[in-house]
Amino acid sequence: MDKVKVIEIKKSVFADNDRDADSLRSELKSKGVYLLNLMSSPGSGKTTTLIRTINLLKDKLRIAVMEADIDSDVDAVKIKEATGIQSIQLHTGGMCHLDAEMTRQGLDNVMLEGVDLVILENVGNLVCPAEFDTGAVRNAMILSVPEGDDKPLKYPLMFSVCDLVIINKMDVLPYFNFDLEKCKEYVKMRNPRARVIPICALNGEGVEAFADWLLEEVTNWKQ
Amino acid sequence: MDKVKVIEIKKSVFADNDRDADSLRSELKSKGVYLLNLMSSPGSGKTTTLIRTINLLKDKLRIAVMEADIDSDVDAVKIKEATGIQSIQLHTGGMCHLDAEMTRQGLDNVMLEGVDLVILENVGNLVCPAEFDTGAVRNAMILSVPEGDDKPLKYPLMFSVCDLVIINKMDVLPYFNFDLEKCKEYVKMRNPRARVIPICALNGEGVEAFADWLLEEVTNWKQ
Numbered sequence: 127m128d129k130v131k132v133i134e135i136k137k138s139v140f141a142d143n144d145r146d147a148d149s150l151r152s153e154l155k156s157k158g159v160y161l162l163n164l165m166s167s168p169g170s171g172k173t174t175t176l177i178r179t180i181n182l183l184k185d186k187l188r189i190a191v192m193e194a195d196i197d198s199d200v201d202a203v204k205i206k207e208a209t210g211i212q213s214i215q216l217h218t219g220g221m222c223h224l225d226a227e228m229t230r231q232g233l234d235n236v237m238l239e240g241v242d243l244v245i246l247e248n249v250g251n252l253v254c255p256a257e258f259d260t261g262a263v264r265n266a267m268i269l270s271v272p273e274g275d276d277k278p279l280k281y282p283l284m285f286s287v288c289d290l291v292i293i294n295k296m297d298v299l300p301y302f303n304f305d306l307e308k309c310k311e312y313v314k315m316r317n318p319r320a321r322v323i324p325i326c327a328l329n330g331e332g333v334e335a336f337a338d339w340l341l342e343e344v345t346n347w348k349q
Numbered sequence: 350m351d352k353v354k355v356i357e358i359k360k361s362v363f364a365d366n367d368r369d370a371d372s373l374r375s376e377l378k379s380k381g382v383y384l385l386n387l388m389s390s391p392g393s394g395k396t397t398t399l400i401r402t403i404n405l406l407k408d409k410l411r412i413a414v415m416e417a418d419i420d421s422d423v424d425a426v427k428i429k430e431a432t433g434i435q436s437i438q439l440h441t442g443g444m445c446h447l448d449a450e451m452t453r454q455g456l457d458n459v460m461l462e463g464v465d466l467v468i469l470e471n472v473g474n475l476v477c478p479a480e481f482d483t484g485a486v487r488n489a490m491i492l493s494v495p496e497g498d499d500k501p502l503k504y505p506l507m508f509s510v511c512d513l514v515i516i517n518k519m520d521v522l523p524y525f526n527f528d529l530e531k532c533k534e535y536v537k538m539r540n541p542r543a544r545v546i547p548i549c550a551l552n553g554e555g556v557e558a559f560a561d562w563l564l565e566e567v568t569n570w571k572q
Contacts, residue, residue: 167390168475168504169496196476198502220506222445222476250503251476252391253419253445272495272518273392279421280473281391283443295495298524 147226150261163262168250170270174327182337223254226261256284266290278312285316370449373484386485391473393493397550405560446477449484479507489513501535508539
C-alpha cells in the first residue's frame with residue numbers, strides 16, 4: 127500500500143469558529159484554492175464518488191484530498207492508489223466533526239502550490255459536521271438510496287447548509303422503498319437553492335454532472 | 350396519525366456522566382426495569398427492527414420505547430401505530446447524542462409502572478452516542494449491509510461499547526460488496542464478547558434471535 131501522510135489534528139483553540147472560517151476562506155480566495163466540504167453518513171459512498179470524480183477532473187484541475195477519520199487511513203490510501211493525487215489523512219482523535227481551525231491544521235500539511243481544488247471528506251456523520259463552518263467555499267453531501275428518502279426531515283440542519291445533495295447508489299433503487307421525487311421535495315423544503323444530482327458511484331452513472339458542477343464552481347472562484 | 354408525547358430534553362447539568370449513568374442503572378435495577386440503548390447510522394432500519402421485535406415480545410414483556418431525534422416525531426408515531434405500546438419522542442434540540450441525564454429526563458415521562466423493558470432509540474450517529482453512557486443495561490447497534498463491512502474499522506468506539514451487533518438488510522446482500530464473515534471478524538477485533546445477529550427487518554428473517562436475546566437479558570436482569 128502507498129504511504130500517505132497522517133495528521134493528528136487537535137481541538138480548536140479559537141472561540142469564534144465563524145470568524146475563523148471566514149478568514150480561512152479569504153486566504154484560500156487569495157491563493158486561488160477552492161475548498162469543498164463533503165459530508166455524509168457512514169457508508170454512503172464518499173470515497174468511491176471522489177475517486178470517480180477526481181479521475182474525470184484531474185486533467186483539468188490540480189486536486190488534493192483531505193480525508194478526515196476518527197481512526198484508520200484506508201480512505202486516503204485508497205484515493206492515492208486509485209487517482210495518484212495528493213491525499214492526506216486527518217485523524218480527529220474521536221472528534222465527530224471538523225471546524226475551521228482543524229481544517230486549517232489539515233491544509234497546513236497540503237502542498238497548496240498550484241492546487242486548484244481541495245476536497246475535504248468530513249467525518250461520516252449527519253449531525254455534528256453540519257454545525258461547524260470549515261471555511262469551505264461550498265458544502266456538499268451524499269445521501270445514499272438505502273438510507274431512505276426521509277433523511278432531510280430527520281437531519282434538517284445538514285440539508286439546509288448544503289448547496290449540493292448527491293443521491294448515490296441509484297443502481298439499487300429497485301430494492302428499496304426510496305422515492306426520488308419525494309426526496310427532492312424534502313431537500314427543497316430545507317434549502318430551496320440546493321441542487322440534487324442522482325448518481326451511481328459504483329458504475330459511474332451521473333458522476334459527470336457532479337464533476338461539471340465542481341469544474342464550474344472552481345472556475346468561478348478563481349476569477 | 351396517533352398523537353405521541355414529545356419531550357424537549359435539555360443539555361446535562363451533571364459533570365460526571367459515568368457516575369450519573371451508574372446511579373440511573375441502580376434505580377432501574379431496583380424497579381425491575383431493563384433499559385436497552387440502541388444505536389446506529391441514519392437509515393440503518395432501527396425503527397423497522399424495533400416494530401418487528403416488539404410485536405414478537407409484547408405478549409411476554411411490557412415494553413416502552415423512547416425515540417430520540419433532532420427533530421420530527423415520525424418514528425415515535427410509527428412505533429405507536431404499528432405496535433400499540435407506549436412510545437414517546439425525545440427532541441434533542443440539535444444535540445448529537447444522549448447522556449444519562451438526558452435519558453433520565455426521557456424516563457421521567459414514561460409510565461414505568463409494570464414496564465419490564467424500555468428501549469431507547471438513540472440519535473442516528475456512529476460517533477458521539479458511543480461516548481456517553483446513557484445508564485442502559487446494554488448497548489446494541491444496528492449496522493446495515495449497504496453501509497459496508499468495514500465500519501468496525503472506522504468507528505472503533507461504537508463497536509467496542511456494544512454487546513450486540515445486529516446486521517440488517519441481509520436481503521440486499523447480493524447487490525452489495527459486503528463480506529459477512531469479514532465483518533464478524535472486525536467486530537470481534539473491537540469487542541471479543543460481542544454477539545452478531547444478521548437479520549432482515551423488512552421480511553422479519555432473523556429477528557426472532559434478537560427477540561430471544563432480549564427476553565433472556567430482561568429475565569436475568571429482573572432476578
